[in-house]
Amino acid sequence: MRFSKSICIFVIVAIFTGSVCSCKNKRETESSTTKEPGKFYQHEFRRRLDAVNPGLKDPSAIISLLESTGAEFLPDLINNSGLDSIYLLDSAAAAVNLGIYTVDLVYLIAYDKNEMADVQLSKARKLADKIGATHLYDHGMYNRYRQAGVHPDTLIKYFSKAAEQMEHEYSSMQLLRLYTLFATGEFIEKLHLTSSLLIHAEEHERDYYWTVMLLVFQQERALDQLILLLDQIREQEEGDRFMAMMNDLKLIFMEMTDSRELSGINTQNIAENQLFREMVEQLGYIRNWVIHPTE
Template identity: 30%
Template sequence: MINIRHILNISAVGAIAILATACGGEKKKSQGELDAQAEVFEKAEHELIEEIDKVVHDMPPPSEVPYLLMATGADFNGDIINSTDNASKYFNSADKAAMNLGAYATDIGYLSSYDQVQDALTYMETSQKLADQIGISSAFELDLMERFEKNLGNKDSLANLINYSMEVAEKKLEETDRLQMVALVLSGSYIEGLYLSVMVLDTYPEDLLPAAQRDLILEPIVRVIIDQKKSLDDIIHLLKDLESDPIIADVIAEFDILKELYKEDVGDIDQRIADQDPTLKLDKALLIDIITEVKRIRGDMVK
């Protein structure tokens, strides 16, 4: 678990700056005091960037959850990804563009995992336009797009390329001190991966197989969803350590609700598995509340 308590909150540092400015009229700051303040600000920013890098490292990359879904044997469902037709709705909002850039990255991972390569290329082109909206078009520069197109027949290479492009995007945002944008890209990628997982589970035909056999097939997907609670905790800690704006505040509020549902529904799941609890069934019924909330959050994100 990330130890946020030892990280200086940027909001608090901002408050110090305001206080220092207010007091400046009473007493002119010495150069030493100004240097000390600058050092505090620089340290806070450096520590926050380190925190973001750790969350990025600990989170599954955009291609991982889609690959896990494919590995379970679940069929491809093109209806559950965010249509590129929606992209024009995000062009006038940097926050929306950032979150849905993250979502499209995960969608590209899903398409690539199922060899939907031409659609994956279309999504890459759309992602390039969104990246341009938040000033990081170089994350999807011509060389990367050409490499993606040349590797359309190799899903492993495509996965590596989309993961790399997201790493570049995050670094570009860090370099320009737009740490909130980084957090929103991460949030969008996370919620899209979780949404794809719950939709695969929720849309699986009820009458295709006997219940026991169906539950056995779907159990790995249930585990994928349960395993995302750790990444959720990490993202919430990161968001709360950023200077809040209305979008960040809304994301925190929604993710906090989801965290509580995880705690209520599967908070003791690891212990029950370790104890080999005979009453435990890793099935859709265990996650009904989580499924409902994920759908709501994702619906708000893409609209």
């Protein structure tokens, strides 16, 4: 991810506690003022970010959905690659990939893949350490998922409840920037898991996945909102390639969710639908570029 290397220890608090924070609007800065935007702008930005991915509110909701369909665990769906060195050089890349690892971690825990979860947690902690909040990440993970269908004893086993006193203060802009990047990683991985399930499902099982299919289609508006928010937090010409790929994904979604196209899609034929496969392929390009940014 080619975003700048600004970091803040507050980001995990913003991610996991929902504290209100603000972001400097690039366009406002260029046109009229260098001051932090007012509380109304801060609240509105945060509201829009929280509304992204409404059908798939958090990773644990995805896991509950997959389990309710009786979906078997598919190890190839998670990110098994090692930590790219660029993650440890670029805090923005670390934030996006932390979102991906977080979704995968909950997926592993829910299916009792404990050894794999240990490995994934180790990677996630290194990324959290890059943005200065390893212990806060542990604490936040526990609070985020303890009531979401994952057994509390399992969470306690893997996540300590320790939290360090924060030592530095950074701007609200930095808070919301990293939070938005983290949410982007979560969004990518959740959409990857759900769309992959529809591809890999056996034909006789697909009727059980109607809800999954509908949730995937509902992501068009959320994707549009996420792109708008990402565009606000980036500097001029920053992350151009990533934004271009996200906009290409948006165009596929728009065509795929056209009423005429939707009328012919059902759980039995979705895996063979050309536009759906194009969406999955484009999502794969984006995910691979985030995970392997030097390729």
